[in-house]
Amino acid sequence: MMEQNIMNRFRIMYLVGLILLFISIFLEWYSFQMYNFENTLVASWSYYFFIGWYTPLSSDIPVNIFMKPESSIIPFILHVILIGFILAAGYVILFKNIDTAKNIHTYNKCAYINLFLVLLIGFYVIVCPIIYLAPNELYFPFLSIRDYDLEYFYVYSLGSGYILQLISFPLTFPYSIFYYKTINSFIQQERAPEKLIEQKIQNSQEFLDLDKYIAEEELQQQKNISIPKDNEINKILTTSIERRK
Amino acid sequence: MSYQVLDTKLKSLIHVCKETGNHKKIAVVSFILTSNRINEIGLNLGVRPRNKDSGEKIFEYMEYINEIFVENINVPIFQASHIEMLRQSEILFLKNKGFIPLEYIKNMFSIYYELRKLEVPNLYKSIDHETLIHSSKLGAFSMLSVGARRKKNDPDAFKPLILQKITEKEAFLKKNLQDDLNSQNFETVIYLHTLKKSLGHEKNGKITIQGALKDNINYQRSLNLIFGYFILGLIILFTSLGIIILFELSFITIHAIGLNSWVIIFFACGSILIYFYIKQFRKGRF
Numbered sequence: 001m002m003e004q005n006i007m008n009r010f011r012i013m014y015l016v017g018l019i020l021l022f023i024s025i026f027l028e029w030y031s032f033q034m035y036n037f038e039n040t041l042v043a044s045w046s047y048y049f050f051i052g053w054y055t056p057l058s059s060d061i062p063v064n065i066f067m068k069p070e071s072s073i074i075p076f077i078l079h080v081i082l083i084g085f086i087l088a089a090g091y092v093i094l095f096k097n098i099d100t101a102k103n104i105h106t107y108n109k110c111a112y113i114n115l116f117l118v119l120l121i122g123f124y125v126i127v128c129p130i131i132y133l134a135p136n137e138l139y140f141p142f143l144s145i146r147d148y149d150l151e152y153f154y155v156y157s158l159g160s161g162y163i164l165q166l167i168s169f170p171l172t173f174p175y176s177i178f179y180y181k182t183i184n185s186f187i188q189q190e191r192a193p194e195k196l197i198e199q200k201i202q203n204s205q206e207f208l209d210l211d212k213y214i215a216e217e218e219l220q221q222q223k224n225i226s227i228p229k230d231n232e233i234n235k236i237l238t239t240s241i242e243r244r245k
Numbered sequence: 246m247s248y249q250v251l252d253t254k255l256k257s258l259i260h261v262c263k264e265t266g267n268h269k270k271i272a273v274v275s276f277i278l279t280s281n282r283i284n285e286i287g288l289n290l291g292v293r294p295r296n297k298d299s300g301e302k303i304f305e306y307m308e309y310i311n312e313i314f315v316e317n318i319n320v321p322i323f324q325a326s327h328i329e330m331l332r333q334s335e336i337l338f339l340k341n342k343g344f345i346p347l348e349y350i351k352n353m354f355s356i357y358y359e360l361r362k363l364e365v366p367n368l369y370k371s372i373d374h375e376t377l378i379h380s381s382k383l384g385a386f387s388m389l390s391v392g393a394r395r396k397k398n399d400p401d402a403f404k405p406l407i408l409q410k411i412t413e414k415e416a417f418l419k420k421n422l423q424d425d426l427n428s429q430n431f432e433t434v435i436y437l438h439t440l441k442k443s444l445g446h447e448k449n450g451k452i453t454i455q456g457a458l459k460d461n462i463n464y465q466r467s468l469n470l471i472f473g474y475f476i477l478g479l480i481i482l483f484t485s486l487g488i489i490i491l492f493e494l495s496f497i498t499i500h501a502i503g504l505n506s507w508v509i510i511f512f513a514c515g516s517i518l519i520y521f522y523i524k525q526f527r528k529g530r531f
Contacts, residue, residue, distance in 0.1 A: 010471050126485040134493045141486070141507060166482070173478030178471045197288060204294040205281045210254040213270055217261040 007099060010175045015093055017171030020164045021121065022086050025049050025079060028159030030138060034067055035153040042152070043067040046159065049079045070136045074128055082124070085117045089172075098179055104186045111183040114176035121169045125162070248361065268350060269343040275353035276303070276338060279331070282360045283307060286322065289365050290314070302339075304332040318438050320422045320431070322365065327356050364428035366435075411437050473526035480518045487511035 026048075034043035043064040045053050057064045092110040101107050129140045139156040146153050218239075255274070262271045280303050284294045287310050295306040307328050311321040334349040415437045418430050490508045 006471065010475075122481075122485075125482070126489065129489045130492055134489075137497070139497070139504070140489055140493055143504065169482055170475065170478040173481070174471050174474035177474045177477070181470070200294075201285050201288045204284045204288060206277045208274065208277050208281070210251070210258055210274070213274065214254065214258050214261055217258065217265050217267060217270065220265045220267070221261060 010178070011093060011097075013171045014175040015090075017168040018086055018090055018093065020171070021168040022083075024161040024164035024168065025083060027161035027164065029161040030133065031155075031157055031159050032067070032069065032138060033155040034063070035155070037151045037153065039153075045069055049074070049161070050076075069138060074124075074132060078120075078123075082120055085113060085120060088113045089117045092179075093175075098182060104183060107179075107183050108187070111180040114172075115180045118169070118173055118176040121165060121172065125165050125169055268345075268347060272338060272343055272345050272350050272353070275350055275357060276335070279303060279353060279357045279360065282357060283310075286310070286360065286363065286365050290322070302332075302335055304328050304335055307331065318419070318434050320419055320434060322363070324359075327359060331356055364431070366428045366432045470526075473522065476518055476522045476526065480515055480522060483511045483515035483518065487515060 028046045028048060030047040032043075032045045033041060036042055041057065042061065043055075043066075044057050045055050045064075045068055047053055047069075053068060055064055055068070059065065092113055096107060096110045098107065132138075133140050141158050143156045144154065145156075255278075258274065259271055262268065280295065283303060283306060287306065288294055290310065290313075292310055292313060295301050295303065301309075307323045311323055311328070314320055314322050330352050334345060334353050337345050337349060415434060418434045418437070421427070422430050422434060487508050490504050490511070494504055494508070
């Protein structure tokens with residue numbers, strides 16, 4: 001069915017999002033470079049989750065050392081939690097398919113894993129720039145500044161790790177929310193009153209206007225006998241309406 | 246509309262259609278009535294309604310319901326002869342675009358009235374265990390009911406005996422159900438089925454029918470929502486990115502030129518998506 005295909009596409013999207021998220025952990029998250037007006041790199045710092053600030057330049061360049069940003073940006077434990085949740089969410093997407101769920105209660109934890117992962121990505125993508133980058137004057141998302149007094153050229157930019165996290169957010173968000181909402185609503189549905197199902201039955205019923213059918217046939221019957229005049233049609237309709245009453 | 250009123254109207258329609266010779270109209274009505282009744286039975290049993298859009302036929306839907314209940318409690322809801330009769334009529338009805346012989350129309354009405362006699366419980370309601378136990382003389386098993394289980398310190402000691410009793414009773418009721426689908430017996434069979442399963446672990450005591458979630462009515466309907474969530478995710482992303490830069494701009498005004506364009510881009514994308522979301526998903530669907 002079409003709906004199932006759509007669902008599968010969103011599951012694949014989610015899986016792609018997880019893979020991108022996992023890769024992002026090992027890539028550069030933020031970078032800062034400083035050039036002089038001869039276009040020579042004098043300072044360069046990149047932020048990686050597991051090694052912190054890293055410079056490809058020699059450590060004996062004083063300007064480079066001076067320009068090193070504040071030590072660690074994001075708490076290390078958070079990265080470990082993120083990896084844990086990526087692996088758990090990977091297990092959920094591969095082995096706990098909501099389509100084939102029979103006992104919905106066993107999927108409750110899976111729904112929370114998915115939801116928490118999305119919140120965690122949201123934290124990395126939205127909250128971290130606010131609480132860590134901006135106060136350290138590390139500009140977001142990309143900015144180049146020319147300082148004519150000191151004759152330096154600064155380049156601030158988000159790294160490929162952040163970009164991948166940014167992409168993974170919309171990829172994982174729909175399926176996670178859908179998963180959570182579905183599980184939640186089905187657990188609530190178990191407590192649903194009988195009226196709800198009555199309403200569903202009414203909505204699913206095909207409309208059948210027997211009065212109309214009878215009137216149509218009676219009219220046809222009259223036509224077969226003689227071509228009725230307007231007042232005769234009115235009479236037939238009145239009879240039909242009275243019968244309905 | 247009550248069955249009495251419906252029957253009176255149906256009688257008038259059949260009478261007048263016989264006069265005009267329009268048998269097609271009676272055939273159409275018989276199919277609508279049967280389809281509605283089967284849908285009603287399906288929904289009461291917690292199954293999704295018939296999927297007309299994807300061309301699911303009435304007899305296929307009946308087979309589908311039977312399949313679920315045979316798998317769960319080994320009791321078919323519809324008789325095989327009815328399904329077969331309906332299959333023949335429906336295929337001919339679709340092939341001839343509504344024109345079927347009178348004999349088939351009669352069969353359709355007989356199936357419809359048989360279906361009306363069928364007593365199926367509403368599985369969405371909670372079972373009143375006490376009533377069920379009293380009316381079904383199942384007192385011996387009541388120690389497993391939620392309240393009673395707390396009183397007993399070691400119900401495990403009785404497990405094999407209880408399990409045997411339940412199985413015996415279940416088999417007896419199932420045999421009865423195959424001859425006559427009775428609402429009370431049906432509920433009791435499902436209750437016993439649940440009870441048997443709950444011997445190993447805690448349950449809330451409600452009727453549960455095992456079936457994949459994809460077959461559930463609410464789940465099918467909610468599939469459309471996933472597109473809405475996708476748009477919602479993008480809205481959250483774009484507006485949050487815009488807010489981050491606005492926050493940044495609040496304390497660095499000197500280099501604002503480069504960042505202004507990003508704010509405009511993010512908020513513009515966010516606004517377009519919000520408009521699209523409200524137009525497509527907010528009205529009616531949610």
